[in-house]
Each structure stands twice: as structure tokens, then as C-alpha cells.
Amino acid sequence: xxxxxxxxxxxxxxxxxxxxxxxxxxxxxxxxxxxxxxxxxxxxxxxxxxxxxxxxxxxxxxxxxxxxxxxxxxxxxxxxxxxxxxxxxxxxxxxxxxxxxxxxxxxxxxxxxxxxxxxxxxxxxxxxxxxxxxxxxxxxxxxxxxxxxxxxxxxxxxxxxxxxxxxxxxxxxxxxxxxxxxxxxxxxxxxxxxxxxxxxxxxxxxxxxxxxxxxxxxxxxxxxxxxxxxxxxxxxxxxxxxxxxxxxxxxxxxxxxxxxxxxxxxxxxxxxxxxxxxxxxxxxxxxxxxxxxxxxxxxxxxxxxxxxxxxxxxxxxxxxxxxxxxxxxxxxxxxxxxxxxxxxxxxxxxxxxxxxxxxxxxxxxxxxxxxxxxxxxxxxxxxxxxxxxxxxxxxxxxxxxxxxxxxxxxxxxxxxxxxxxxxxxxxxxxxxxxxxxxxxxxxxxxxxxxxxxxxxxxxxxxxxxxxxxxxxxxxxxxxxxxxxxxxxxxxxxxxxxxxxxxxxxxxxxxxxxxxxxxxxxxxxxxxxxxxxxxxxxxxxxxxxxxxxxxxxxxxxxxxxxxxxxxxxxxxxxxx
Numbered sequence: 001x002x003x004x005x006x007x008x009x010x011x012x013x014x015x016x017x018x019x020x021x022x023x024x025x026x027x028x029x030x031x032x033x034x035x036x037x038x039x040x041x042x043x044x045x046x047x048x049x050x051x052x053x054x055x056x057x058x059x060x061x062x063x064x065x066x067x068x069x070x071x072x073x074x075x076x077x078x079x080x081x082x083x084x085x086x087x088x089x090x091x092x093x094x095x096x097x098x099x100x101x102x103x104x105x106x107x108x109x110x111x112x113x114x115x116x117x118x119x120x121x122x123x124x125x126x127x128x129x130x131x132x133x134x135x136x137x138x139x140x141x142x143x144x145x146x147x148x149x150x151x152x153x154x155x156x157x158x159x160x161x162x163x164x165x166x167x168x169x170x171x172x173x174x175x176x177x178x179x180x181x182x183x184x185x186x187x188x189x190x191x192x193x194x195x196x197x198x199x200x201x202x203x204x205x206x207x208x209x210x211x212x213x214x215x216x217x218x219x220x221x222x223x224x225x226x227x228x229x230x231x232x233x234x235x236x237x238x239x240x241x242x243x244x245x246x247x248x249x250x251x252x253x254x255x256x257x258x259x260x261x262x263x264x265x266x267x268x269x270x271x272x273x274x275x276x277x278x279x280x281x282x283x284x285x286x287x288x289x290x291x292x293x294x295x296x297x298x299x300x301x302x303x304x305x306x307x308x309x310x311x312x313x314x315x316x317x318x319x320x321x322x323x324x325x326x327x328x329x330x331x332x333x334x335x336x337x338x339x340x341x342x343x344x345x346x347x348x349x350x351x352x353x354x355x356x357x358x359x360x361x362x363x364x365x366x367x368x369x370x371x372x373x374x375x376x377x378x379x380x381x382x383x384x385x386x387x388x389x390x391x392x393x394x395x396x397x398x399x400x401x402x403x404x405x406x407x408x409x410x411x412x413x414x415x416x417x418x419x420x421x422x423x424x425x426x427x428x429x430x431x432x433x434x435x436x437x438x439x440x441x442x443x444x445x446x447x448x449x450x451x452x453x454x455x456x457x458x459x460x461x462x463x464x465x466x467x468x469x470x471x472x473x474x475x476x477x478x479x480x481x482x483x484x485x486x487x488x489x490x491x492x493x494x495x496x497x498x499x500x501x502x503x504x505x506x507x508x509x510x511x512x513x514x515x516x517x518x519x520x521x522x523x524x525x526x527x528x529x530x531x532x533x534x535x536x537x538x539x540x541x542x543x544x545x546x547x548x549x550x551x552x553x554x555x556x557x558x559x560x561x562x563x564x565x566x567x568x569x570x571x572x573x574x575x
Contacts, residue, residue: 007150014143014150015198015199018139018143018144022139022141022143045085045319048086048089049085049088049092049315050089051089052069052087052089052091052092053090053092053093054093056089057096065086065090066087069086069087069090070083070247073244073246078247080243080247080330081322084250085322087247088314088318088319091254091314091315092308094197095304098198098222099308101205102297102301105206112142112145116139119135120137120139120142121139179217179220180217180266183217183220183224184221184224184259187220187221187224187227188224188227189224190203190224190225191224191225191229191231192231204225205300208300209299209300216267216286218299218303219270219273222303223262223263227252227255227259229255230251230252234249246326247329258311261314262314273302273306276305276309277305282297285298285299285302348367349363349415361434363418364418364419364422364438365438367415368415368442368445368495369495369499371415372445372491372495374404374407374408375448376489378408378452379452383478385459387478391463398460401452401456407449408445408449409446409449412445412446415438419442422435437564440564441564441565444560448557448558451550451554458547459543462543465539467540469540476523476548477547477551480516480551480552483516484551484558486512487509487513487516487554487558488558489512490558494508494561495565503569506562509558512555512558513558513559516555517552517555520551520552524545524548527545
């Protein structure tokens, strides 16, 4: 008995691992398609639903899709109305998993699983990355169906003497509509615990085909699964901004409202499912003779049909009320009175959960571009510090530069944490190369924050020793800052060009760096000649040269970013 129980649990684990492995292979094989689907998001409600359906069909997880949507809302890339439409589509897309599970239980294809794994293994050892990705998909597909087969056989052995379990379940099956509510709650709790609606669906099908619960109670569990699956998005939104929390709550409201109206018309809707099943050539799952061989497939496909019809109907009803749902969640989750704490938060990513690893770089790229723009804004305070002659006002500016340095440290850490989380997943070769380049780039951007703070320290020391710069010297420093700003512009241009796959060369960055080097050398030579003529200028001259050296050093960090982008592009081209 104990051995069979552990076998059942292990088989469930194999099923989930296979599904995850299959999903990973699909994501890597269709990464570009996923990005294409994302770009198709428009104001058209139908296209939003189709977008959610398409992404979920590819990643094989509605939770992954909703987490992705939450992160995009958090980033401001999607409006709440758009998010609601995509979530509706995700609920329809996830019904595919139920059909796959039903096929796995009703048709024994485990005999083909081992040959498929051999084929998958051969493909995973291919030199071509696309073949490797397809191989992973095949191995995951085989493991999933092998897990289902083990679940079915182990459950059959475990239930060879099922009298005790029948007695246990009978305690909860004799309360009419109350029993429906009990099993709805059970489906909700089980999905929350397992963090996988597909696992709960498989367990529900096992209980039904084993005769422990009838078709009606199985359908009630399916409704509970629709509520339980929303917990993942809410967990992802817990560390997000107000918009992210609203998107997650919208997902919950959508599913809860659907379950409420479904409970009102539960039994008539079950009759509709029966009519549809008969229409497509199956027996009615409500009246099927459980002693016949056809009973098992009928119940399995009946559960899948209920899941599909419910989600399609719920979407058809609520798609016209997307704005109303948005209004409700906006009222329930108020905008914070003080939004200063969110001013320098990550905009595009959340290091807590990775929805689709192959899409993680899409978010990280946008975040890095945003980081670069924040860093450029800090250059404005560098210019203010150079031009400020009032010591008290300078100290205020210096405090801002110190804050920017702290912000840079934090953003670097959070992006690196996100990239590390993405790297823990199986990734395609070009995605892995991109992540390595991103690690280097965020390090360079963080160093720019250090340089800004270092410049403030140089000026502070100058002020302590009561040294002042002439108007001519300040003008020269401003000219140097102008060139650093142009270098920033070239870097940001190259970052955006890379994200859009249109980076051809980085000559703009080389030109900006060369101009900085030339000006630094000229200004340094001029200052040395000035000191030679008048040694009294030595101390002031040292501060001046320290500043132009640090500004040129900023140019070095900036050119390094473009060089990292070019190295990545050349490496990917060779893959």
C-alpha cells in the first residue's frame, strides 16, 4: 500500500516534470514566435483574447501567461484593459492541457513513450540548437504520458480494494449542492497547494475514472481549480506596483465571477455538456453506464468539455465588461498617496517569478535601456555640481549624486538577480549569450553611478581647500560633459537597436569615445602648461585633471556597453 502510494506521487511528479520539460522546449523552439505574438497585442478585444490563448498554448501554462501579463502591466507595457483580455484568452488556452491529460488517461500510448525518448535524446545531442529544442519537447512529451500511465496503473493497484476510500468519499457526496461546494473548495485548495492546475486536473480525472466521485463532483472540482490557479499571479503581483496588483486581482475576479454564475446554472450547464458530448459522438457523461468500457473515455472527455465550454462561455460573457472589471479593481486597490517609493523601482521585470524564460530577456533588455536612461539623468546632476558655486547648494546636489549611486547599485543587483533566475532555466544558445552580455552591461552602468559620486567627492575636496575654478575652466568641463552626454546617446541608441535586432555597427560609440579621449588629452596638456607657467595653479589644476580623467573614465564604461553588444551580435550570428 505504502509503495503504491509513493509510486502514485512519483508518477504525478513525472507528469509535472514532463509537462515542464515540454513547455521549456516549446518556449526555446518558439521564442521568436512568442515575441511575435506579444507584438500583436492591440486594442481589439478579440485579438487580446487570441494573444492570451496563443501564448498559453505555447507555454502550456495559464499561470505562466498571467504572471507574464502581470509583469508587463507592472512595466507599463500593457494597460489593465489589455491585460484582462489576455487573461481571458489564457483561461481558454489552458483547457488544451485538460484534453491532453484526458487523451493520456484514455489511450495507452506509454508503449510509444520510450521510443520517443530515444528520438528526443538523439535530437538533444544535435549540433543545431533548434533540433535540441525539439528534442527537449519530445522527451517532455514522452515523460508526461509515461507519468500518466504510471498514475493510472498505480491508482488501479492502490484502489484494488477501495472500500475504505469509498466510505471516506461517501461522507462528502451525500449533501446535494453542498457536496458540489465541498469539492469546489477541495479543487481550489489542492491547486493552491500543488501550484499546478494540470496536476489537480489529473487527480480529478483519476478520482472520477476510479469511481470515487461522480461526474458532477468532478466538474465542481474543475471549477475550484479555476479559482486556485489565480494564486500564482497574485503571488507575482505581491512585490509589484499598484497596476500589477490590480491585474492579478482582475484575474481572480474574472474566474470567481465565472464560478458564481456557473454554480447558479450548474446542473442545466451539465446537461448542455451532455448534449454537446452526444453531438460529437460520445455517450452522455451524466447517464453513461459506468460498467461499460466506454465509460472511462466518456467521463474524461466530459470533464475536458466542461472545462472548455465553461471558459469559452465565461469569456464570451465578460469580454464586454473588461472596462467594468478594471473599474472595480481600481476602486478596490487605491493608488498610493505617496508614489515616491516607486519612483526608482524596476519598471519591466520582477526578480521573484519568471513566467516564460525565453521572454525574460525581452523584459531585461527594456529594463537595461531604462537603467541607461536613469544613468544619463544622473549626468545632469554632475553638470549641476560642476557649475554650482554655492557650497550649501552643492551639498544638496552631491546628496542626489550619492543617491543615484545607491540607486545604480540596487538596480544592478535586482537585474542581476532576475538574470540569474532566468539562467537557472534551460535556455537556447543565443538567449544564454545575451544574458552573459547583460551581466557585463549592468556592471558598466553601475560603474557610471560610481563615477558620478566620485566626481562629487573631487569637487567637495576642492571646496574644502577653498579652491575655485575660473569661468574658462568651468566652460571646459561643461564641454567635456557635453561629449559624455553624446556618448550616452550613442550607447542608448545601440541598446535600442540591439533590442530591435537592427544593430549593424557601433561606429557612433567609437566616434564619441575618440572625441572624449582627444578633448581629455588636449585639456590635460593645456593644464600642465598652465601649471608650468604658474605653480600656484598646481592644486587647482590637479582637481581639474582629476575631473576630466573621471569624465573620460565614464566614456570608457559607456563604450564598453556598445562593445559588449557587438560581441553578442557577432557570437549569435555564428550560432
